[in-house]
Amino acid sequence: MPAKRRKFSPQFKAEAVQMVVQTGRTVAEVARDLGINSTTLGNWVNTWKDEHPEAQPEETPVDRARISELEAEIARLRMENEFLKKGRGLLREGAGIAERCALIEAEKARYEITWMCRLLGVARSTFYYWKNRAETATAARRRVLAVEVKRIFAASRRTYGCRRVAAQLNREGIACSVGLVADLMREAGLEAVQPRAWKKTTIPGEIAESVPDRVERAFTAEAPGRVAVGDITYLRTGEGWLYLATVIDLHTRMVIGWQMADHMRTSLVTDALAAAKEAGHLDAGAVFHSDRGTQYSAAAFAAWCRANGVERSMGRTGVCWDNAAAESFFASLKNECYHQRSFATRTEARTAVADYIEVFYNRQRLHSTLGYKTPAETLAEYYARAA
Numbered sequence: 001m002p003a004k005r006r007k008f009s010p011q012f013k014a015e016a017v018q019m020v021v022q023t024g025r026t027v028a029e030v031a032r033d034l035g036i037n038s039t040t041l042g043n044w045v046n047t048w049k050d051e052h053p054e055a056q057p058e059e060t061p062v063d064r065a066r067i068s069e070l071e072a073e074i075a076r077l078r079m080e081n082e083f084l085k086k087g088r089g090l091l092r093e094g095a096g097i098a099e100r101c102a103l104i105e106a107e108k109a110r111y112e113i114t115w116m117c118r119l120l121g122v123a124r125s126t127f128y129y130w131k132n133r134a135e136t137a138t139a140a141r142r143r144v145l146a147v148e149v150k151r152i153f154a155a156s157r158r159t160y161g162c163r164r165v166a167a168q169l170n171r172e173g174i175a176c177s178v179g180l181v182a183d184l185m186r187e188a189g190l191e192a193v194q195p196r197a198w199k200k201t202t203i204p205g206e207i208a209e210s211v212p213d214r215v216e217r218a219f220t221a222e223a224p225g226r227v228a229v230g231d232i233t234y235l236r237t238g239e240g241w242l243y244l245a246t247v248i249d250l251h252t253r254m255v256i257g258w259q260m261a262d263h264m265r266t267s268l269v270t271d272a273l274a275a276a277k278e279a280g281h282l283d284a285g286a287v288f289h290s291d292r293g294t295q296y297s298a299a300a301f302a303a304w305c306r307a308n309g310v311e312r313s314m315g316r317t318g319v320c321w322d323n324a325a326a327e328s329f330f331a332s333l334k335n336e337c338y339h340q341r342s343f344a345t346r347t348e349a350r351t352a353v354a355d356y357i358e359v360f361y362n363r364q365r366l367h368s369t370l371g372y373k374t375p376a377e378t379l380a381e382y383y384a385r386a387a
Helices: 010-023 027-034 038-051 061-090 097-107 113-120 124-131 137-155 162-171 178-188 266-278 299-307 320-336 346-363 375-386
Strands: 227-237 240-249 255-261 287-290 311-314
Touching (some): 010 027, 010 266, 010 346, 027 038, 027 346, 137 178
Parallel strands (some): 287 311
Antiparallel strands (some): 240 255
16 A cells, blocks of 8 residues: 555644744754655745745844844854753763763764863863773773763653663664663763643533443554544643644554644634544544543534544543543643743744644654654554555
8 A cells, every 4th residue: 555645734834834933943954853845844934924024124234243243142152052051961960070071072073172171160181181091891881872871861852761762772773771771861860851640621511422432441553544532631821721632543643633722612623633634644434532521522523523434432521541542642742841841922832832743742752652663653664564
């Protein structure tokens, strides 16, 4: 079976454009993270800019010179801040000379040694003495591996524990055990972000017709597009609440559809399902499992499912384990993204959630249920086997 041609919903296009416009990242960077063609994304961005023109004030020669000076100063401060921030993340408080020298050695390809020595308070002669000292093979391997562990941990947005870090290193051909990685993380003071206590948020609704539980806690599927789960969660911002509805495929664990709004009307969940269907991720006759919240119990939701060939499935009221796969995603989202910062506006929160779902969760984060593969890899492997 050939791989399906990718379809992009208007929502996906809009979020991809905003990742370029709002964050200042290049089209190529965002396209690579989203797994789409950079030319396609560039066309979307150009269309958006044509529809949202901005008046450009004229600059005098003095203004241009001043701007050049400021840009150079900003670049210098940004590099210094980047390095010092990395140092704080990789060095424990009160780190000794050896640990600071190890950081300098690890980063010498990116920064000047003299410059790093000055920032870290290490004499150049001390660094070169440390570098040329005799070192055992075991110590050398631990030193090199410690740098790789810190790299993977940082790339995971501080979300990976020792098992996922070890899995990623082995994927990259760097053989190591979970126990060794655990030791190195403990020595470096690396701790993955910890989940918060679960809170019940489901508001049960009246159901006009009987809807069975077609999943019965068997959160698996033989192929993509056949069984999906979904739920709604609340996100607080400085402007008020923002609500997120998701659709998650049980074969790939990919978030195949999602929608955010400042309301909890039934359209929130139907729009999320519509996004999954428009992207070609829901087969005809697919099962969609949810809790018995008011949005999923509404007559309008039942009508949408009938019109689009989706079979409804519902767990019991107030039993979160009946929809554990959806609850698990929200726990990861809040633990690894939402609780790590505050959001002044709904737009900020929406951009962060879009980046977490489309870039990190779907395409970079290793999923233990998938044998430490990403959802995107699992989907690609399925189509490769079916070809």
